[in-house]
Amino acid sequence: MLAAAQRLATTxxxxxxxxxxxxxxxxxxxxxxxxxxxxxxxALALCAGIGTVIAFALLALLFWEQRFAVLGAGALVFLGAxxxxxxxxxxxxxxxxxxxxxxxxxxxxxxxxxxxxLRDAEAAEKAAKRGADGAQQ
Numbered sequence: 001m002l003a004a005a006q007r008l009a010t011t012x013x014x015x016x017x018x019x020x021x022x023x024x025x026x027x028x029x030x031x032x033x034x035x036x037x038x039x040x041x042x043a044l045a046l047c048a049g050i051g052t053v054i055a056f057a058l059l060a061l062l063f064w065e066q067r068f069a070v071l072g073a074g075a076l077v078f079l080g081a082x083x084x085x086x087x088x089x090x091x092x093x094x095x096x097x098x099x100x101x102x103x104x105x106x107x108x109x110x111x112x113x114x115x116x117x118l119r120d121a122e123a124a125e126k127a128a129k130r131g132a133d134g135a136q137q
Contacts, residue, residue, distance in 0.1 A: 004121055008114070015110045022102060033096065041089055048085075052078050 056074050060067045 008117065008121075012114065019106055019110070022106060026102060030096070037089075037092055044085060048078075048081070
């Protein structure tokens, strides 16, 4: 009985270690994904800002007589583009899978297996006790 309990404890500890490693991997992946999104969003904002300023300056110089119309139309176009990129960024943020799904699934499977092992151990113990009682009679 003691040996079975020790094996069970060893199994639980080994399983717990494996699950913690899996959790660490998932956290690392999520951290890299968040950093990537942040860097892409910042690069997008920087390039769009610089490009917008240069384009407006060029258009205003080319169409000096209609500079107010050019600037107004350009502002509308870039506000529309900003709305599109905002939507795309929101989709990129929302498309992630829940962070601990794999860990939770593995822990549930471990719990199921441990419960079955405990049930089997209890049944074996009862059978051994019945066998010992039968041998004494």
